[in-house]
Amino acid sequence: MVVSRLQPGQSDPVSYICSCSAKSQGGGQVLLFYRYFENTPPLPTAHLPVTNDQAQDLAAWHRSLTTTLSLNGKLRIAREGFNVTVAGTTAAIETFIEQCTAHWSFAGLDLKSTQQRKAFFKPSPGCACVFAPAPEASVRVCAEITPLGITDYAPTDWAVVAELEPAEFHRRCAAGGDGVELMDLRNHYESRIGYFVSGATGQPAIRPAIRRFSQWPRYVKSHQGRESQQEKKQVLTYCTGGIRCEKATRWMAERPDETREICTLKGGIAAYLDWVDEEIAAGRMRFQDSLFRGKNYVFDARGAVGLNAYNADQEEPVSNCHMCGKAEDRLGKCKTAGCHLILVVCEDCEAKDARCCQSCQQMDGTEIKGRPMCECESARESDLWSGGNTGLAIQRRQKARTKQSDININVKIID
Ligand SMILES: [Zn+2]
Ligand SMILES: [Zn+2]
Ligand SMILES: [Zn+2]
Ligand SMILES: [Zn+2]
Structure with missing residues (x-):
C-alpha cells in the first residue's frame, strides 16, 4: 500500500511531516492489528482474562514496551481482547512484533511465517510522526476494544x-x-x-x-x-x-x-x-x-x-471536492471553530475558506459548548433514521448542490 499524497501543512489529523529518526534509519512502519480472545483461534483458557487485572497487566506491558521502543500510537485493551495501531522505525517495529508474538496475549495464534505475520499485523509505510502531536503512545483499558x-x-x-x-x-x-x-x-x-x-x-x-x-x-x-x-x-x-x-x-x-x-x-x-x-x-x-x-x-x-x-x-x-466539485480525495477540515468535520477538499478551496455548510459558517465564533448542530449535520442525521436509505438522500442533495457550486454535505471525525 502507498500513503496518500496529502499535502504537508494541512491541519492535523489529515497530514504529517516526518521529523523522527525513521528518516535517517531507512523508514518506518505503521501496524494495525487486533484480537478478540474468544474468536478462533482462541486464547488458551488458562490465559483468558477473568477480571480487569489481566487487561491492566497487558496495558502496563504495552506501555513499557512502546516507551522503550519510542513507538507512538493508540492501544485499547479490554477483557475481550486488544486493538492496536502503533508506528515507529522499521527496526523498532520488528522488535515489537518479536516481543508481542512471545507474549501470553498472543498464545494460540500461529504467526511463524512472514506471510502470517503480514496478514496479522498489516504493516504499511509511515512512522511515529503519523500520531503527532501526541508525545507518546496512548494505552488505555476500556470496556470494549472498539465501541x-x-x-x-x-x-x-x-x-x-x-x-x-x-x-x-x-x-x-x-x-x-x-x-x-x-x-x-x-x-x-x-x-x-x-x-x-x-x-x-x-x-x-x-x-x-x-x-x-x-x-x-x-x-x-x-x-x-x-x-x-x-x-x-x-x-x-x-x-x-x-x-x-x-x-x-x-x-x-x-x-x-x-x-x-x-x-x-x-x-x-x-x-x-x-x-x-x-x-x-x-x-x-x-x-x-x-x-x-x-x-x-x-x-x-x-x-x-x-x-x-x-x-x-x-x-x-471516487469523491469530489466539497466546495468546487472537482474530482478529489484530499482531506481537510471545516474551518469553523469547534466543527471538526472532515471534508474532501482540494488544495485551492482549502486555502480559501472551506466550510461544511453555510449555517456552520454563520455559527463561527459562537460558544463551542452547547453549540447547535449545523444544518448539514442535522440533515445527515435525519436522513439516516427517517429516509430508510443508505445515504441516498444525502447523495442526491450533494449532487444537486455540487451543480450549483454550493456547499454540500460533509464528514465528521469522532474518535
Ligand atoms: Zn517520522
Ligand atoms: Zn475545490
Ligand atoms: Zn462545519
Ligand atoms: Zn455543516
Whole structure:
C-alpha cells in the first residue's frame, strides 16, 4: 500500500511531516492489528482474562514496551481482547512484533511465517510522526476494544459468521448479483473516499451515513426487514482492518429474524489491498480488476492509503471536492471553530475558506459548548433514521448542490 499524497501543512489529523529518526534509519512502519480472545483461534483458557487485572497487566506491558521502543500510537485493551495501531522505525517495529508474538496475549495464534505475520499485523509505510502531536503512545483499558455501544454483549457463537480471505471475498463480490448485499460498516466520512463495488452490478456497497460506529446497531434495527432487504440471501460486510465487522456481524447474525448468510472480509480493506497488490505484481490481476475503488481512510495523519498501483495522476478519485466539485480525495477540515468535520477538499478551496455548510459558517465564533448542530449535520442525521436509505438522500442533495457550486454535505471525525 502507498500513503496518500496529502499535502504537508494541512491541519492535523489529515497530514504529517516526518521529523523522527525513521528518516535517517531507512523508514518506518505503521501496524494495525487486533484480537478478540474468544474468536478462533482462541486464547488458551488458562490465559483468558477473568477480571480487569489481566487487561491492566497487558496495558502496563504495552506501555513499557512502546516507551522503550519510542513507538507512538493508540492501544485499547479490554477483557475481550486488544486493538492496536502503533508506528515507529522499521527496526523498532520488528522488535515489537518479536516481543508481542512471545507474549501470553498472543498464545494460540500461529504467526511463524512472514506471510502470517503480514496478514496479522498489516504493516504499511509511515512512522511515529503519523500520531503527532501526541508525545507518546496512548494505552488505555476500556470496556470494549472498539465501541459497538451495546452493553455486555458478547457473541455466543463466533462460528455463525464466515470470515472470508480477500480472494474469496473478491470472488463473491465479483459474482454477487441482486441476492447479495454489500455493506460498509465504517463511518460516512470514511466510505466517501473509497468503497467496494459489486462486480456483477457495478453498484457501490451500502454505506450508512453513520458518524460513529456505535450508531450502527440502531441503523441495523431501524432498517431490518425493509423492502430493499427482502430479496437478499447473503450479506458481505467490510471495514478498515476487520475489527468492526468481527463482533458487530455476530450481533447482527444473532438477532431474531435475521435469516441471511453473513460473511465478513478478514483483515478488512487493508488485507484486500495487500492481496490485490500481490496479484498485480504476479501478473494475475490488473489494477482495474480491483473491486475496491478509491482509498482506504485511516485514523492517523496519513489520511488514506491506496493500492501501490493507485496513482492520483492517473486514477480518478471516487469523491469530489466539497466546495468546487472537482474530482478529489484530499482531506481537510471545516474551518469553523469547534466543527471538526472532515471534508474532501482540494488544495485551492482549502486555502480559501472551506466550510461544511453555510449555517456552520454563520455559527463561527459562537460558544463551542452547547453549540447547535449545523444544518448539514442535522440533515445527515435525519436522513439516516427517517429516509430508510443508505445515504441516498444525502447523495442526491450533494449532487444537486455540487451543480450549483454550493456547499454540500460533509464528514465528521469522532474518535
Ligand atoms: Zn517520522
Ligand atoms: Zn475545490
Ligand atoms: Zn462545519
Ligand atoms: Zn455543516
